[in-house]
Amino acid sequence: MSHKILSNYLPDNSAPAAIIVGEGLTSTAVYKLITAQDVKRLLRPRKSFSHKGTYGHALIIAGQEQTMGAALLCATGCLYGGAGLTTASIPALGLTALNTALPEVMYLSREALEDRTNLEKFNSIAIGPGLGRDEPVAGLLQAAFSRNKPVVIDADAINLLAKEPEYLGSIPEGSVLTPHMKEFDGLFGEHHTWFHRIQTAREMAKKYQIVIVLKNQYTFIIDQRSSVYINQTGNSAMAQGGMGDVLTGLVAALIAQGYTPSDAAVLACNVHGSSGDALAANRYVVTASQVAKHIPEILKALLK
Numbered sequence: 371m372s373h374k375i376l377s378n379y380l381p382d383n384s385a386p387a388a389i390i391v392g393e394g395l396t397s398t399a400v401y402k403l404i405t406a407q408d409v410k411r412l413l414r415p416r417k418s419f420s421h422k423g424t425y426g427h428a429l430i431i432a433g434q435e436q437t438m439g440a441a442l443l444c445a446t447g448c449l450y451g452g453a454g455l456t457t458a459s460i461p462a463l464g465l466t467a468l469n470t471a472l473p474e475v476m477y478l479s480r481e482a483l484e485d486r487t488n489l490e491k492f493n494s495i496a497i498g499p500g501l502g503r504d505e506p507v508a509g510l511l512q513a514a515f516s517r518n519k520p521v522v523i524d525a526d527a528i529n530l531l532a533k534e535p536e537y538l539g540s541i542p543e544g545s546v547l548t549p550h551m552k553e554f555d556g557l558f559g560e561h562h563t564w565f566h567r568i569q570t571a572r573e574m575a576k577k578y579q580i581v582i583v584l585k586n587q588y589t590f591i592i593d594q595r596s597s598v599y600i601n602q603t604g605n606s607a608m609a610q611g612g613m614g615d616v617l618t619g620l621v622a623a624l625i626a627q628g629y630t631p632s633d634a635a636v637l638a639c640n641v642h643g644s645s646g647d648a649l650a651a652n653r654y655v656v657t658a659s660q661v662a663k664h665i666p667e668i669l670k671a672l673l674k
């Protein structure tokens with residue numbers, strides 16, 4: 371086991387000095403650093419005898435009039451993350467934007483979500499980016515939760531859980547929550563240190579049998595057994611709106627392809643950050659669209 375300590379990964383240095391971080395996903399330590407070897411081992415090559423059905427169908431429930439961009443970015447992350455099919459459920463007024471920006475992505479009306487049989491064919495669902503707080507987000511969340519299969523929950527869907535905590539009890543097991551610090555504290559209460567925040571995440575991930583992706587400079591992925599995986603990729607050139615929307619789409623793409631929610635979260639965070647790192651080598655800032663579009667090159671390089 372290496373002698374790296376947890377405090378090195380926290381912006382406030384708040385962890386007790388005795389907490390050691392193990393190297394690699396197979397480490398027996400509670401806190402594990404994700405290594406390049408881990409990610410190479412997790413990623414599966416695409417098979418020669420395969421078709422779009424082999425790689426799953428993801429549904430993105432996102433966007434409203436003023437934040438259609440968030441839905442498009444999320445769908446872009448999903449598309450470039452390799453889902454066989456991506457469908458976006460957005461308000462109808464976003465259709466021209468969707469067809470223009472992402473002709474590969476299909477459309478499902480918001481009304482169609484009310485008929486639960488329309489949801490059966492999807493291998494994964496992501497919900498939240500740009501949904502807003504005015505639209506009846508609760509109805510959309512109920513639709514996503516109705517199947518009892520993992521859901522990727524981000525942004526305004528997390529804000530709704532914070533407002534209506536009774537929905538927490540009906541989150542399907544294996545779902546992936548992707549809060550940044552403010553969203554996390556909105557949901558689980560204010561925290562004064564990062565160490566305390568991580569302990570709450572460990573408790574909640576176990577209690578609700580979910581995966582929590584606590585986003586920051588180093589992102590912490592906490593699984594259902596309270597293990598904490600630390601992602602080291604990513605950089606401050608990525609500190610720009612829409613970056614989290616792409617990550618959400620990427621997690622949904624990987625779950626659609628058959629990765630477990632925990633593996634999907636680990637792989638997505640690492641690849642998303644590596645994409646930003648590769649681009650930032652010669653850029654002051656990288657946009658979320660650029661990060662999404664560079665994902666296939668990062669995935670291909672991992673197979674070498």
Ligand SMILES: NC(=O)C1=CN([C@@H]2O[C@H](COP(=O)(O)OP(=O)(O)OC[C@H]3O[C@@H](n4cnc5c(N)ncnc54)[C@H](O)[C@@H]3O)[C@@H](O)[C@H]2O)[C@@H](O)CC1
Binds near residue numbers: 441500525613
């Ligand atoms: N093109 C678009 O339409 C975009 C829409 N977006 C969507 O717009 C909605 C609202 O986004 P907002 O940016 O207003 O709300 P956020 O909840 O993302 O941010 C609210 C405030 O929290 C703070 N904050 C964010 N991340 C933090 C962190 N890691 N640590 C500490 N403080 C942090 C920021 O100062 C920010 O002003 C969301 O649904 C989001 O998905 C954004 O994703 C950006 C792109």
Ligand SMILES: Nc1ncnc2c1ncn2[C@@H]1O[C@H](COP(=O)(O)OP(=O)(O)O)[C@@H](O)[C@H]1O
Binds near residue numbers: 617
């Ligand atoms: N300074 C940074 N270092 C590493 N990663 C970063 C940094 N800033 C942002 N990111 C990454 O970008 C994403 C931002 O997500 P989020 O805060 O949800 O953005 P948004 O809501 O604007 O889309 C996270 O995956 C985070 O890890």
